[in-house]
Structures are given as C-alpha cells and as structure tokens.
Amino acid sequence: MPFSYHPPTGRDCPICEQLLVTDDNQPIIHVQQGKSSSASDFPFHNWFYFVLGYTPMFPIYILQRENSVSTDLILDPFVGTGTTQICCKMQGIPSIGVDGNDFMAYSARIKLHWNINCTTIKAYYKEILVKIRNKYSHYRWQEIDNHKITHNLALFNYGETHEEDWLIYSQENRPKMLLRKYVSDKPFVRLHIIDRVIRDTVEPGPIKDLFDLALTSILLPTSNVRYGPGFGIIKAKDDVDVFKLFQAKIDRMLRDLESIDHKQRIVPTRVLLGDSRQLSTYFDDNSVSLIITSPPYPGDHEYTKHTRLELIFRGFATNLCEFRVIKKRLLRASTTNIYCEDNDGAKIQDLRSIQTITNLIQRRLDEDSATSGFEGLYTKLVREYFGGMYKVLAECWKVLRPGGKIAFLVSDSHAFKMVHIQTAVILREIGEKVGFVDPHIILWQMKTSSSHKYCLRENILIMTKPE
Numbered sequence: 064m065p066f067s068y069h070p071p072t073g074r075d076c077p078i079c080e081q082l083l084v085t086d087d088n089q090p091i092i093h094v095q096q097g098k099s100s101s102a103s104d105f106p107f108h109n110w111f112y113f114v115l116g117y118t119p120m121f122p123i124y125i126l127q128r129e130n131s132v133s134t135d136l137i138l139d140p141f142v143g144t145g146t147t148q149i150c151c152k153m154q155g156i157p158s159i160g161v162d163g164n165d166f167m168a169y170s171a172r173i174k175l176h177w178n179i180n181c182t183t184i185k186a187y188y189k190e191i192l193v194k195i196r197n198k199y200s201h202y203r204w205q206e207i208d209n210h211k212i213t214h215n216l217a218l219f220n221y222g223e224t225h226e227e228d229w230l231i232y233s234q235e236n237r238p239k240m241l242l243r244k245y246v247s248d249k250p251f252v253r254l255h256i257i258d259r260v261i262r263d264t265v266e267p268g269p270i271k272d273l274f275d276l277a278l279t280s281i282l283l284p285t286s287n288v289r290y291g292p293g294f295g296i297i298k299a300k301d302d303v304d305v306f307k308l309f310q311a312k313i314d315r316m317l318r319d320l321e322s323i324d325h326k327q328r329i330v331p332t333r334v335l336l337g338d339s340r341q342l343s344t345y346f347d348d349n350s351v352s353l354i355i356t357s358p359p360y361p362g363d364h365e366y367t368k369h370t371r372l373e374l375i376f377r378g379f380a381t382n383l384c385e386f387r388v389i390k391k392r393l394l395r396a397s398t399t400n401i402y403c404e405d406n407d408g409a410k411i412q413d414l415r416s417i418q419t420i421t422n423l424i425q426r427r428l429d430e431d432s433a434t435s436g437f438e439g440l441y442t443k444l445v446r447e448y449f450g451g452m453y454k455v456l457a458e459c460w461k462v463l464r465p466g467g468k469i470a471f472l473v474s475d476s477h478a479f480k481m482v483h484i485q486t487a488v489i490l491r492e493i494g495e496k497v498g499f500v501d502p503h504i505i506l507w508q509m510k511t512s513s514s515h516k517y518c519l520r521e522n523i524l525i526m527t528k529p530e
C-alpha cells in the first residue's frame with residue numbers, strides 16, 4: 064500500500080480507519096491468546112521476566128516458518144532478556160545476541176548458561192538457605208520498625224561486636240540511587256543479606272551468576288515500583304517475604320535445568336553488550352542465516368527505565384552519568400534519550416514517508432500551541448529513530464549470508480500527537496533502500512491501547528538479502 068496521509072480531522076486516525084476497511088488479514092495471534100502466552104509462563108524465559116519482552120511464540124513461529132536447523136546461526140540484535148536465543152537453544156540451533164543495556168546482556172547470558180551441574184547447585188543452595196535463615200533470625204528487625212536504622216548502626220543480636228556485620232548491614236550499603244521509596248528498609252535488608260550470603264558462599268562463576276540472577280529477578284516484586292507502561296511508584300510495602308520468593312525462583316530454575324537433555328545444554332550461544340548500529344564490528348560478514356528480533360519502536364519507551372532497579376542493584380549504573388552511557392548506546396526511541404549531537408536522522412532525510420509524518424506532527428503541535436520541551440523533540444525523535452534503524456538494517460545486511468532473512472516484530476505507534484506511524488511499512492521502505500528484497504508484512508496481533516480507541520497493529524516484517 065503506498066504511504067500517504069489524509070489531513071487529520073480532530074484526533075481521529077484516518078490510517079486506522081482505512082486499515083480497518085481495507086485490510087481483512089487475520090492476526091496470527093489472537094489478542095487473548097497473545098496475552099496468555101507471556102514469556103513469564105515459559106521455562107527458562109521466566110528466570111527473568113522483562114515487561115517489554117515479547118512472547119516466545121514469535122521466534123518459535125519464525126524458526127518453524129523458515130525451517131531453521133542446527134547448522135544455522137541465528138542473530139538477535141536487540142536480545143533483551145534472551146527470548147529469541149532461548150527458543151533457538153531449545154531447538155538445538157546456535158545463536159548470537161547483542162543488547163545495549165548492560166543488565167539485559169547480563170541476564171540473557173545467565174539465562175542461556177545451561178551446562179551447569181545441578182548436584183553442585185543443590186549443595187550450595189542448601190548451604191545458602193541455612194545461612195540466610197540464621198542471619199534473618201539474628202537480625203533485630205524491630206529496630207527498623209522503630210526507625211532506628213541509621214548510619215553504621217549494627218542490627219545484629221551478637222554478644223560481641225562483629226566487625227563485618229557492622230559494615231555490611233548499615234544504611235551505607237544501600238546504593239545511593241536505590242531510594243527508600245523504591246525499596247523499603249526491611250525488604251532491602253532481606254535482599255542485602257541474601258546477596259552477601261551468596262557472595263560469601265559461592266565462588267564467582269556460572270553457579271553464583273544463577274543465584275545472583277534469581278535474587279535480582281525478585282527485586283521488582285520486593286519493591287514499591289511498577290514497570291509498565293512507564294516507571295511508577297506504588298504503595299510502599301513495609302515488608303516482603305523475600306526468602307520465599309528467592310526459594311521459589313531457585314526451585315524453578317532447578318526444575319528447568321533438570322528438564323533438558325545434554326544436547327540442548329551444549330548448544331552454542333553468545334551474548335554481547337554493544338550497539339547494533341555497529342553489528343559488523345562484532346560479527347563476520349555473511350555469517351548469519353537468520354535475524355529474529357523485536358527492535359524498539361517509536362513508542363516513546365525509554366529502555367533503561369524498565370530495568371532501573373536492576374541496573375542500580377547490580378552496580379551497572381550507580382549515577383546519572385553511568386545511566387547516560389547506557390542510554391547513548393540505545394536507539395533513540397524516547398524523548399528522554401535524545402542528544403544535541405545525534406545525527407542518525409541524516410541517513411533517511413530523503414524519505415518522503417518520514418517527512419510526511421514529521422510535517423504532520425509539527426502541524427498538530429502548532430495547532431495545539433504545544434510548547435513543552437519534550438513535545439519539541441518529537442520530530443527529531445522520529446527522524447533519529449528511523450535513521451538509527453537504517454544503520455541497523457545496513458549492518459544486518461552485512462552480517463547476513465546471501466539468501467539470509469530478517470524477521471522484525473514491530474508495532475505501529477500513535478505516541479506523537481496521535482499521528483499514525485506504520486513502523487513496519489517504513490522499515491520495509493528503508494530495508495529496500497539498503498538492498499533487501501522480497502518483503503512481506505504479516506499481521507501478528509492487534510494490541511489494545513489505553514490512550515485511544517484504536518487497536519494498533521503489531522506486524523512481522525520479513526525481508527531477504529539477495530543471493
């Protein structure tokens with residue numbers, strides 16, 4: 064369908080209306096079914112659940128559609144918490160992944176490390192549980208109730224001064240950015256005790272990583288924060304059964320590890336921290352068979368927000384400068400992640416479809432006399448996003464072998480003054496500019512939106528690098 068806009072009337076969306084009339088394709092995933100197939104319901108995927116992650120049903124569908132086999136190499140350039148790679152590994156197919164967020168890359172790497180001896184894990188687990196119980200039972204929790212927890216105040220009931228515990232359990236150990244309104248004192252101390260017990264008991268390596276991830280994965284239910292749609296604060300929890308959550312997570316991890324066979328355990332996987340606008344600096348040209356991914360889309364999501372607690376807790380970002388280093392590695396998909404020196408937009412300045420969108424956004428901003436700083440960035444953001452995606456597609460083209468394909472899952476957007484952005488349609492145009500051929504757009508699911516009356520399309524864009 065050619066890309067064109069009718070002048071908008073009020074806040075209705077002519078494109079949604081037009082698609083409703085002209086496009087009678089049925090979604091592959093029915094909305095209800097899509098909801099019930101969240102990654103949190105699947106083994107390994109649920110080790111760490113990411114709110115903006117996608118359902119494993121998507122990579123499973125593509126692997127099947129493309130008849131992928133164990134001699135293939137699959138790449139996910141926006142690996143998030145590893146959904147694509149876990150599906151590949153389950154099916155015996157080697158994979159590589161990249162993510163620009165340190166915590167994402169870290170969690171995907173641990174979720175994919177399956178060649179660990181369960182007997183050894185269980186032995187450490189037993190020891191850790193005994194130590195945690197012991198520490199918990201000696202802790203003077205009532206002091207926290209009485210707000211007596213202060214700088215360097217020891218809260219253990221030991222008869223003699225215990226140098227180490229004085230240092231460990233003081234407020235000094237709370238990372239500066241992990242504010243009390245994010246995690247209350249008691250749950251924080253419970254988390255911190257477990258963290259210290261793991262560190263004191265298990266040697267650095269895959270088993271310690273597994274325990275660390277289990278603990279980090281329960282940070283969100285332990286906290287007063289909600290992720291999605293944005294980063295929000297909920298009613299403060301005075302206390303949480305952190306021990307029970309931790310045990311449940313380790314039990315689940317053990318069950319998953321015991322459920323797979325030796326062949327699955329040793330399927331090669333590699334996850335890198337990096338910027339997918341530079342993929343060819345990490346991987347050889349013509350080496351990848353298939354790229355399966357869900358890139359960010361222009362929906363004004365800031366991708367470090369949904370891992371803020373984890374980035375702080377694991378020490379990947381301890382101050383705003385360190386957050387900014389991570390954010391700069393990411394595609395520009397949010398008005399809180401855009402910088403004066405950004406210039407990816409230059410790559411797509413000749414594309415009429417993007418000019419049409421940015422002109423329309425500007426017109427609506429002018430009509431509304433919108434003056435907020437963030438709104439002023441909308442048109443730049445759209446250009447930077449698609450310019451960044453141009454770079455990603457060009458890099459995908461390099462690393463793909465001739466005949467190789469990309470399968471991108473992307474959602475349409477209404478995030479900027481209700482202007483409809485048909486993400487897959489524009490990416491198809493950019494892909495063709497890069498040299499991809501044989502494009503297909505398949506409707507995956509309709510996503511309900513809380514901000515307007517329309518359901519938005521989540522499409523799969525498939526394109527091939529010519530032989």
Ligand SMILES: C[S@@+](CC[C@H](N)C(=O)[O-])C[C@H]1O[C@@H](n2cnc3c(N)ncnc32)[C@H](O)[C@@H]1O
Pocket residue numbers: 113115116117118140141142143144145146147161162163164167337338339340356357358359366392393394
């Ligand atoms: C929609 S999420 C992918 C979710 C993933 N499919 C999953 O199920 O967890 C997009 C991911 O892209 C990452 N990202 C954004 N820009 C990036 C870039 N330039 N290079 C690498 N990763 C990037 C974000 O950190 C985020 O994890």
